[in-house]
Structure formats: C-alpha cells, structure tokens
Amino acid sequence: GATGDYLERAQEMARYKVDVLAIDSAHGHTTRVLDAARQVKSKLPEVDLLVGNVGTFDGACATIKAGADAVKVGIGPGSICTTRIVTGAGVPQIYAIAEAARAAKDSGVPIIADGGIKYSGDIAKAIAAGASSVMIGSLFAGVDESPGETILYQGRSFKAYRGMGSLAAMAQGSSERYFQGGDDDFASAASDMLESNGDQNRLAKLVPEGIEGRVPYRGPLANMVLQLVGGVRSGMGYVGCSTIPELQQKARFVRISGAGLRESHVHDVIITREAPNYRLE
Structure with missing residues (x-):
C-alpha cells in the first residue's frame, strides 16, 4: 500500500x-x-x-x-x-x-x-x-x-477462497488497500462516533468490498496452465x-x-x- x-x-x-x-x-x-x-x-x-x-x-x-x-x-x-x-x-x-x-x-x-x-x-x-x-x-x-483449505461439499472437492476486500482479510491487514487502515481514513473518523469495545466493534467499522467463498478443486497447477495457454494459442489461431x-x-x-x-x-x-x-x- x-x-x-x-x-x-x-x-x-x-x-x-x-x-x-x-x-x-x-x-x-x-x-x-x-x-x-x-x-x-x-x-x-x-x-x-x-x-x-x-x-x-x-x-x-x-x-x-x-x-x-x-x-x-x-x-x-x-x-x-x-x-x-x-x-x-x-x-x-x-x-x-x-x-x-x-x-x-x-x-x-x-x-x-x-x-x-x-x-x-x-x-x-x-x-x-x-x-x-x-x-x-x-x-x-x-x-x-494454492493455500486455501480443501473442503468436501455434497461429494465434490472445493478449496476456500477469499478476496483482499473480504472482512476476514481486511481484519488481518488488507484494510489499508481500501483506505480503511490509516489515521486519516474514514474508518478512523467513524471510530470517534462509536465506543471501542474490542475486535467486534473494530470489525463493525470496516466496510468490506469482497466475500469469502469456495471454488471447485482443479488439480495440479501445471494442468491448469496447460489448458489456459492452449486456449490462448487457439484463439490467436482463429x-x-x-x-x-x-x-x-x-x-x-x-x-x-x-x-x-x-x-x-x-x-x-x-x-x-x-x-x-x-x-x-
């Protein structure tokens, strides 16, 4: 930042x-x-x-x-x-x-x-x-x-995925990317209007711009890159x-x-x- x-x-x-x-x-x-x-x-x-x-x-x-x-x-x-x-x-x-x-x-x-x-x-x-x-x-x-946790849901494998703008990521340090971490930011100004009462109040003052979710498990990275590169090459050929x-x-x-x-x-x-x-x- x-x-x-x-x-x-x-x-x-x-x-x-x-x-x-x-x-x-x-x-x-x-x-x-x-x-x-x-x-x-x-x-x-x-x-x-x-x-x-x-x-x-x-x-x-x-x-x-x-x-x-x-x-x-x-x-x-x-x-x-x-x-x-x-x-x-x-x-x-x-x-x-x-x-x-x-x-x-x-x-x-x-x-x-x-x-x-x-x-x-x-x-x-x-x-x-x-x-x-x-x-x-x-x-x-x-x-x-990828670092996400592997999750089994309805018989299929997924991996956890969250954005830098999600509440969890912002609470762990990414809030400055969204101008909500410094002394002169909106979040700090808003804190003057609310009594500080631990982490819950601090989280309540953050305005997330992302979510947490899951994506389908896709196997090794090399296989994924092979498909992506192949698709681009074919597109250029067309x-x-x-x-x-x-x-x-x-x-x-x-x-x-x-x-x-x-x-x-x-x-x-x-x-x-x-x-x-x-x-x-």
Whole structure:
C-alpha cells in the first residue's frame, strides 16, 4: 500500500534486489498513491515499479506520469469482489483495459489486466484489448498449490477462497488497500462516533468490498496452465496471429446480445462429463 512506512519498506526490499516493487491499492488514481509512486521512483529509480489499480484513461495516464513502469488495471472485476455493488464505482474490465492501453500506447508501459478471467478465452480477449499480461485469482485458487483449505461439499472437492476486500482479510491487514487502515481514513473518523469495545466493534467499522467463498478443486497447477495457454494459442489461431502485437492489431470486438452469449456457451444438452477447461455455473 501507500501508507505508513511504505518508503522504508521499499528501500529495504530494494536492498535484497527484488525484481519489482508494487504499490497496490483498490483505487490507484488518488493523490496518496501517485505521491507514493513519485517518492519510490525518485529514491529507487533502478527498480521497476508497478502501480494500480486504475480503470480509466486518466487514471492510467496519471500513474504513468508518476513513474509507473507497469500499470495494473481493474476496478471490481474479480469473482469475489463486490466493489462495484458496494461503492457504485467501476467499469467493465474490457473497457478499462482498452482505455489504459490507449493511455500507455506512446510510452510503451505494459498493462496488467487484474481480474475477470473465467476462461482461457478471457485471457485472449484481455490481451487483444491491449493488456500485456493478466492476473488470475479464482482459477488458480482451486489448484493443489494454492493455500486455501480443501473442503468436501455434497461429494465434490472445493478449496476456500477469499478476496483482499473480504472482512476476514481486511481484519488481518488488507484494510489499508481500501483506505480503511490509516489515521486519516474514514474508518478512523467513524471510530470517534462509536465506543471501542474490542475486535467486534473494530470489525463493525470496516466496510468490506469482497466475500469469502469456495471454488471447485482443479488439480495440479501445471494442468491448469496447460489448458489456459492452449486456449490462448487457439484463439490467436482463429484470428490468424502468431504474435501478441499482431493479435492486438488484427483483433476486432463486436457487441453481442444475451441470446448470443447463451449461444456461445454449451446449450440444450446435459453435460455428462466435464471438460478440464470449461464449467457452466
């Protein structure tokens, strides 16, 4: 985050030759985050700096101007994120990616699409819209290597999964990502109106922007990555591209209806054996 001793922590990590430093916030287009980016970049110009999250052209421009070497894009697209519903803020992820890519076009700063990936085709679409890479949460949350607890429910295996904006995660330190952890935040101001009475009152003052849940168990990570990479390769083949720059140049997007979306999925049959790369919820 961009609070407290962030600069000291960044300098300490730089001493250990980290590859990249990240200033990660639910809302990266703020004075606090931009000031932090300038401070870190001025003190540690030799270390690549990732700044996010943003969801607009102006937000991407501001983070790049502040010194970001990469911009993380996404306001509320994650499967366990409730930001758009709780706050009313956010835009569809494909739009956010395209706007950020437009802002970064002349600078060459890479765009990282954070969230909203449900199928391998979503990766292909994100890259086609201008992303250099994607961040994936829920798909990887179900693999063997993920830290979530394995749960047996109605004869099927699942793994526990929670968002950084969930109440449990915020109580354990992620609240600053949502500007609810510092002395000058809304949460602290609200505390003046309530009597402190232990952890329950402290939790009651937090405003979560995510949930806790479970995702289907998916086996080894290597198998999942194989399916995702294969889907992206096939998508590029359909467009007639052999490279990512070529995909971003040739790809075209069209608006479809609800009926078109239904037609795109498996329909009018009962699935008797699940494919390793497709689930219909």
